[in-house]
Amino acid sequence: GAGVSQTPSNKVTEKGKYVELRCDPISGHTALYWYRQSLGQGPEFLIYFQGTGAADDSGLPNDRFFAVRPEGSVSTLKIQRTERGDSAVYLCASSLMSQGYGYTFGSGTRLTVV
Amino acid sequence: AQKVTQAQTEISVVEKEDVTLDCVYETRDTTYYLFWYKQPPSGELVFLIRRNSFDEQNEISGRYSWNFQKSTSSFNFTITASQVVDSAVYFCALSEGNTGFQKLVFGTGTRLLVSP
Numbered sequence: 001g002a003g004v005s006q007t008p009s010n011k012v013t014e015k016g017k018y019v020e021l022r023c024d025p026i027s028g029h030t031a032l033y034w035y036r037q038s039l040g041q042g043p044e045f046l047i048y049f050q051g052t053g054a055a056d057d058s059g060l061p062n063d064r065f066f067a068v069r070p071e072g073s074v075s076t077l078k079i080q081r082t083e084r085g086d087s088a089v090y091l092c093a094s095s096l097m098s099q100g101y102g103y104t105f106g107s108g109t110r111l112t113v114v
Numbered sequence: 115a116q117k118v119t120q121a122q123t124e125i126s127v128v129e130k131e132d133v134t135l136d137c138v139y140e141t142r143d144t145t146y147y148l149f150w151y152k153q154p155p156s157g158e159l160v161f162l163i164r165r166n167s168f169d170e171q172n173e174i175s176g177r178y179s180w181n182f183q184k185s186t187s188s189f190n191f192t193i194t195a196s197q198v199v200d201s202a203v204y205f206c207a208l209s210e211g212n213t214g215f216q217k218l219v220f221g222t223g224t225r226l227l228v229s230p
Contacts, residue, residue: 031216042118042205042220043159056216089157105151105159 002026004106006092012112013082021077021109025094032075033103034067035091043091049075082113116141118208120221127196128229135191135224137206143167145211148182148189149218153203165189196228 005024013019025032030051035043045059049069057067064082069075079086089110095103117140127133139148150162163173165182173180177194193200203223209215 033216035218040222042207042222043218044220045217048216056213059217091159093159104161107156107158110157 004092004094004104006090006106006109008109009107010110010112012114015082015084015113017082019079019082019111021079021090021111023075023077023092023094023106025073025075025092026104029094029096029104030072031095031103032069033093033095034075034077035093035105037089037091037108039088046077046090079111082111084113087111087113116143116146116208116210116219118206118219118221120206120224122224123222124225124227126227126229129198130195132192132194133196133226133228135193135204135206135226137189137191137221139187139189139206139208141208141210143210143212147209147215149207149209150180150189150191151205151207151220153205153223155202159205162191193226196226198228198230201226201228 004026007022032049034046036046037043047057047060047067048055052069052072064080067077089108091105091108093103093105119138122136125133146167148165152160152162163180170182179192181190203225205220205223207218207220209218
């Protein structure tokens with residue numbers, strides 16, 4: 001596609017529920033990134049994929065968070081047993097493998113846990 | 115550890131004023147990149163500039179200019195003759211060579227309000 005697409009744009013869920021957030025990167029971009037942006041803060045790194053594998057998942061806050069990219073294109077961020085503190089905007093970005101610096105962000109998914 | 119500080123939380127100016135957004139960074143790496151992103155109300159982060167640690171030349175792009183000074187670990191961003199459309203949150207960010215430049219560390223952002 002022309003840009004990075006994230007769905008849904010907004011998600012409201014109850015505490016304790018499971019959610020999935022989807023990211024569709026720019027066609028041909030092999031690197032994919034997830035960031036989380038809390039209110040009034042800058043984005044914080046969660047995980048980075050090179051192709052199908054997670055090259056760096058050091059930013060995932062705990063084992064309730066998991067992300068996959070089974071075919072090296074679309075990625076899904078999964079959050080189990082959601083907590084109110086998980087409320088944030090989840091941003092996805094992608095880049096060409098050789099770039100590794102500066103990438104294109106999507107508009108994000110605003111997750112609200114009530 | 116790497117860190118980016120944007121001490122200005124919010125700046126308000128009147129259209130046509132010049133405004134400078136400050137960014138101070140910390141890193142132990144000798145090879146790194148610095149970035150500025152714009153986040154308008156729509157929420158999408160828009161890439162503005164990338165600068166590597168070996169290039170201290172200042173850069174100008176239209177009304178935008180950037181001043182990179184390694185001696186003070188600063189990478190400041192100036193908007194000349196500001197316009198209402200410049201209203202947004204601006205983020206400074208850093209990536210390091212020891213992470214393959216893959217991970218961006220962002221500051222907390224500066225909200226710029228330009229009034230007519």
